[in-house]
Amino acid sequence: MNTYNPITALLIFLAISVFAYLLFRPYKGWYWLIKTNSKSNGKIVVEDILKLLYHSENANKHLNLNDIIRTLKTNDTLIVDSINKMAAHELIFMEGDAVKLTKSGSDYALRIVRAHRLWEKFLAEKTGFDRAEWHERAERKEHELTKDETDILASKLGNPQFDPHGDPIPTNTGKIAKIKGTALSELTVDTIGRIIHIKDKPDIIYKQILAEKIHIGSLIRVVDKTASRIVFHSEGESFVLAPIIAGNITVSILEKDVVVEENLARLSILKEGETAKIIGISKEIRGESRRRLLDLGFVKGADVRLDLLNPLGEPNAFLIKGTSIALRNNQASKILIKKV
Numbered sequence: 001m002n003t004y005n006p007i008t009a010l011l012i013f014l015a016i017s018v019f020a021y022l023l024f025r026p027y028k029g030w031y032w033l034i035k036t037n038s039k040s041n042g043k044i045v046v047e048d049i050l051k052l053l054y055h056s057e058n059a060n061k062h063l064n065l066n067d068i069i070r071t072l073k074t075n076d077t078l079i080v081d082s083i084n085k086m087a088a089h090e091l092i093f094m095e096g097d098a099v100k101l102t103k104s105g106s107d108y109a110l111r112i113v114r115a116h117r118l119w120e121k122f123l124a125e126k127t128g129f130d131r132a133e134w135h136e137r138a139e140r141k142e143h144e145l146t147k148d149e150t151d152i153l154a155s156k157l158g159n160p161q162f163d164p165h166g167d168p169i170p171t172n173t174g175k176i177a178k179i180k181g182t183a184l185s186e187l188t189v190d191t192i193g194r195i196i197h198i199k200d201k202p203d204i205i206y207k208q209i210l211a212e213k214i215h216i217g218s219l220i221r222v223v224d225k226t227a228s229r230i231v232f233h234s235e236g237e238s239f240v241l242a243p244i245i246a247g248n249i250t251v252s253i254l255e256k257d258v259v260v261e262e263n264l265a266r267l268s269i270l271k272e273g274e275t276a277k278i279i280g281i282s283k284e285i286r287g288e289s290r291r292r293l294l295d296l297g298f299v300k301g302a303d304v305r306l307d308l309l310n311p312l313g314e315p316n317a318f319l320i321k322g323t324s325i326a327l328r329n330n331q332a333s334k335i336l337i338k339k340v
Helices: 006-025 028-058 065-072 074-086 103-124 131-141 147-156 203-211 287-295
Strands: 090-094 098-101 194-198 219-226 230-234 237-240 248-255 265-268 275-281 303-308 315-322 323-327 337-340
Touching: 006 230, 028 074, 028 098, 028 103, 065 074, 074 090, 098 103, 098 237, 103 147, 103 287, 131 203, 219 265, 275 287
Parallel strands: none
Antiparallel strands: 090 098, 194 219, 194 248, 219 230, 230 237, 265 337, 275 303, 275 337, 303 315, 315 323
16 A cells, blocks of 8 residues: 655655756756757857957958867857858858958948947946946847847947947948057057057956956056066056057057146045045946946045945945945946045
């Protein structure tokens, strides 16, 4: 005679629940991963190849099949199949072992680049996502937007010319502005300039630039240069970069007689007992984050001082307009001050 065992039944129920969760968990479950891969991999790989070829050709580099496989790190068979389909649709052609874009392929690639950079602009202006997340999120979204949706997004953003990194955004007709500047690695000592572009590729270099808290729009002065390092001052701080990293930062050179306020600094370096006036907020802070800081009183001309130093490092509290406001170092580094 069978007897009902509630513990056994509970264990079976839990096992089924865990299996169902692993199978159907939204976006990360096995079912979703298999569905997403089978449905979108073909289109995504084609568009990733087109974009890779576009950026490489813009840099006067030509890639072969092995270069593409090594760079994309996707299933080899899928890449080969995609390239065969792209050739059949006249998006690419072979010249020796080099894979090159046709006019149609270049136009298609520009649409993907346009969607990516517009989405980064949206993330910067309209959301609170950290800039370290913009590129990865835009990488996913660029494959989802139709041409019409991309045009609508551009219109809502005011048809911007540049994305948050300073990269030009192609128009809906394929026109693209040129970046007019000089790589930081090529500047001579005593050069004064403004950072106008930071490359977001390769990831390893971009992350190092983010870690240094180097911002678009910042005024800089080169103070030392050797074969192994470049030293520059900006906003009250000194930065030391290897030339390979400095080469990913583009600077618009200013005339020698431009007045650069030497005591301009970042709020993050304000010490106890010091008082300062707000000069402005870095262009790195946009959208809701910028409006929030302005609403809290961090407006030009306002007096500010360090109110409470956190023994754990951050956040620290700053007294502004009679109110103590806690900010993390990453936020405070984007508020410009002039010490009084």
